[in-house]
Amino acid sequence: MKINLNQNKNLKLFKIISSVAEKENQSVYIVGGYVRDLLMKRGEGSDIDFVTEQSGINLAKALAEELSPKLKVSIFKTYGTAMIKWKGLELEFVGARKESYTKNSRNPAVEAGTIEDDQRRRDFTINAMAISLNKDNFGELIDPFDGRQDLIDxxxxxxxxxxxxxxxxxxxxxxxxxxxxxxxxxxxxxxxxxxxxxxxxxxxxxxxxxxxxxxxxxxxxxxxxxxxxxxxxxxxxxxIPELTALKGVEELEGQRHKDNFYHTLEVVDNISENTDNLWLRWAALLHDIGKAPTKKFVDGIGWTFHGHEFLGAKMVKTLFERLKLPLGNDLKYVQKIVRLSSRPIALITDDTSDAALRRLLFDAGDDLDDLFTLCKADITTKNKKKKNRYKENFEAVAKKIKEVEEKDHIRHFQPPVSGEDIMKLFGLKPGREIGILKEKVKDAILEGLIPNEPNAAKQFVIKEAEKLGLDIK
CATH class of the missing domain: 1.10.110.30 (Hydrophobic Seed Protein)
Structure with a gap:
């Protein structure tokens, strides 16, 4: 079967590669994902792999010389591969090879082979197809394992x-x-x-x-x-055994809890409809991991998972360390979202105080919208009335928070009296008292005891300092 490459945006490049290979007495084929995606009409990718039955490094060098004498060729002698970056494309060349493995390693012993040998060593039939760029059969699909049919099926x-x-x-x-x-x-x-x-x-x-x-x-x-x-x-x-530990449903005294594993899968799918943020998806995946170790049956109440968000946030760090995932801001972000994941639900009441809303605003900061995205994704009930009611409640809380934010400017809140201000005011050096007074100012503003203003904060600090036996200098 011939593949029509006439409409391919890389046709000119493919013809140059074909010509260079002929001059070098080498064969050349497009292989792997580019072929698969071309047949699936998924677009033409920017990474293109080529196999030759001779030297991939020599072919890459010859092509680079043809395209531009100054073009750099990255050579990886250990693997017999070479790469060229050309007009937004990454072109990788490798010699066809056979592979054999030992029991305790995924690194194979390698020897030169034919295009058929190279296709045989590939992972899946849909990735084992090749398109010839050789002059005598340019564009021919070489598909020994019927990968094209598997694409259709x-x-x-x-x-x-x-x-x-x-x-x-x-x-x-x-x-x-x-x-x-x-x-x-x-x-x-x-x-x-x-x-x-x-x-x-x-x-x-x-x-x-x-x-x-x-x-x-x-x-x-x-x-x-x-x-x-x-x-x-x-x-x-x-x-990730922490996830599979969530599986199963238990019943005691007629009280059952949901299967938190399958609930988690639903939450991840729900959130994926609304965000491509990988770490927010991870927060959805891990938001309930604290439920397995905190699960408890309490007479008269039923199944409880008290403190699962806080334990879950701690487990996230251990898990990220073990999985060699990023330990910087991405970890802190996932921990924060997991720790706060149940907070908005607790605010869905008519008598929620502005102080509670301010606390959530302060704790969530710029990640508040992402937190609400998770909370909405966490609604997995199949009861349409319940689902609509939950969503309406979240929208009501979001509206309340917006009103508080506009009034008190808490989201990017910094106490209007700094540690340096306090030290100057009382002639202090850095120490425990500074931290205590800063925390008291923050709490007073969040609780609505004083407005978020410098004068009010200064007067409050003076009063609190007197309680600690401090005098203005």
Whole structure:
């Protein structure tokens, strides 16, 4: 079958590569994701992989010389690959190869091979297709494992026996699930069984590589597709057991609680409809992780999860450290959203005080809107009346908060009396008293005892300082 490349925006480049390869007595093929996406009509990506049955490095050097003598070629001798960046494209060249694996490593022994050998070593049939750029069959689709049909059938299959494929390189198990999630495909039954049987092999993969695939699942249109597959195959328990600990429903004295694991999957899908922010999606994924260790049955009340938000926020840090996720602002953001995740719900009453609203404004700051996005996503009831009532209540709270914000300017609140002001006022050096007085000013403003103004704050500080035995200097 021929692929019509005449309308392809990179046709001119492909013809230059074809000509250079012929001059160098080399074969050349487009392979991998570019071919897959072209056949799926998903657009033409900026990363294009090429395979030659000779030297990928030599071909890249020859192409660079043809395109521009000053063009840089990045060479990776260990892997026999070379990369060229050209007009917004990343072009990678590699020699066709055979691979063989040992039991305890995903790094294969490599030797030169044919284009067929190279296709055989690839992870899935939909990624094992190639398009020839050779003069005698330019544009021909080379598809030994019927990947084109699997694209039509929307199925993920391995070119070779799946257990061997996943045992050789266990990262492929996560890639299978990632492609199923991002493309909306099903995993072939034999392949799915092989992932289940080989799940323990994931332990030889570095957590950084695992998280790269996991985050692509989290960034997909409907993350629950991948998360559910991770759970079904036993991989999720090996990666984030804090999540699988949420599974199950218990009943005592006629009182039941919901399955917090499947509730979490719903919340992640709900929030993904409204945000592409990866870390807000992570906050949705982890917002209830404190529920498993805080679950308790109380006579006369039923199931309780007291303090699960605070414990959950602490668990987030441990989890991020273990998963080698960012430990800076991204971690602090997720912790904050998890810690505050139940606060807006407590404010859904007619008699909510302005002080409580000010506290939430102060604590959430610029992340208040994201917090409300999570709270709305957290409404998973199937009762339409209840769902509408909850949403109306949140909108009412949001309106109240907006009114308080306009009146008191709390969101970017900084106490109108600084620590330096207090030191000058009482002739103090930095110490415990400064922190106490600053905290008292902040609390007084948030509680509405004094307005957010310098004069009022100064008079308040003077009175509080007298209680501590301090005099104005």
């Amino acid at each position: 929307k199925i993920i299959k391995t070119p070779l026996e799946p257990r061997k494929t996943y045992s050789d390189d266990p990262l492929r198990m996560l890639r299978a699930i990632r492609f199923a999630s991002t493309l909306g495909f099903d995993i072939d039954e034999d392949s799915l069984s092989a992932i289940i049987s080989e799940a323990d092999r994931i332990e030889i993969i570095t957590i950084e590589r695992i998280m790269t695939e996991f985050n692509k699942i989290m960034a997909s249109e409907k993350p629950s597709l991948g998360l559910k597959l991770l759970d079904d195959t036993g991989l999720l328990e090996k990666i």
